[in-house]
Amino acid sequence: DAKTTQPNSMESNEEEPVHLPCNHSTISGTDYIHWYRQLPSQGPEYVIHGLTSNVNNRMASLAIAEDRKSSTLILHRATLRDAAVYYCILGWGAGNNRKLIWGLGTSLAVNP
Amino acid sequence: KAGVTQTPRYLIKTRGQQVTLSCSPISGHRSVSWYQQTPGQGLQFLFEYFSETQRNKGNFPGRFSGRQFSNSRSEMNVSTLELGDSALYLCASSWGTGTGTYEQYFGPGTRLTVT
Numbered sequence: 001d002a003k004t005t006q007p008n009s010m011e012s013n014e015e016e017p018v019h020l021p022c023n024h025s026t027i028s029g030t031d032y033i034h035w036y037r038q039l040p041s042q043g044p045e046y047v048i049h050g051l052t053s054n055v056n057n058r059m060a061s062l063a064i065a066e067d068r069k070s071s072t073l074i075l076h077r078a079t080l081r082d083a084a085v086y087y088c089i090l091g092w093g094a095g096n097n098r099k100l101i102w103g104l105g106t107s108l109a110v111n112p
Numbered sequence: 113k114a115g116v117t118q119t120p121r122y123l124i125k126t127r128g129q130q131v132t133l134s135c136s137p138i139s140g141h142r143s144v145s146w147y148q149q150t151p152g153q154g155l156q157f158l159f160e161y162f163s164e165t166q167r168n169k170g171n172f173p174g175r176f177s178g179r180q181f182s183n184s185r186s187e188m189n190v191s192t193l194e195l196g197d198s199a200l201y202l203c204a205s206s207w208g209t210g211t212g213t214y215e216q217y218f219g220p221g222t223r224l225t226v227t
Contacts, residue, residue: 034215036216042220043116043202043204043218043219043220043221044155044202044204044216044218045218046215046216046217049215087155100157100216101157102147102154102155102156102157103154104154105154
């Protein structure tokens, strides 16, 4: 199964940008890159996903390396509410057999 | 629009019993996926249902089963419970099938404790 590698934990200061890295060296051409986050005592929350091009939405930006073997989730201005576990996941498989392969994620702490 | 709801939120069972968990997806979503989350293993995919058909399955024993109804609501069942089945069970819905393509919306989960 395609897998991702993320740092166990990261720390940031409030109102500063945060760059969360993810390596996925075994990614295949049809794998989508997804990011979710999970706040304490809640289910995961969708953040962003992309295939090849960089993506932006109201929550974050996703920068995908040209060879697609790594990506970076960018939170432009961290807030205390952004403290969560961030998961970088590949949508592995093809067609109806595609599924998400989850790792243990990066625990992000945001300092006031 | 209401989010994904899961019932019950908490459950305590004893070894050998069986349990049924319920999930109601977001209105209009036809895909429902189930996950097991434990501290050591993270989130592990159980199965996905779309239009009442199981479309994908993870590496779990046959004790874990599920179904989906015509209104897209889904249930998962675990028979002959083991201590290792203690976990947070999460349900997620999405518009289309193929969980790797569409964003998923998760419920708050059901915390199952097996004693």
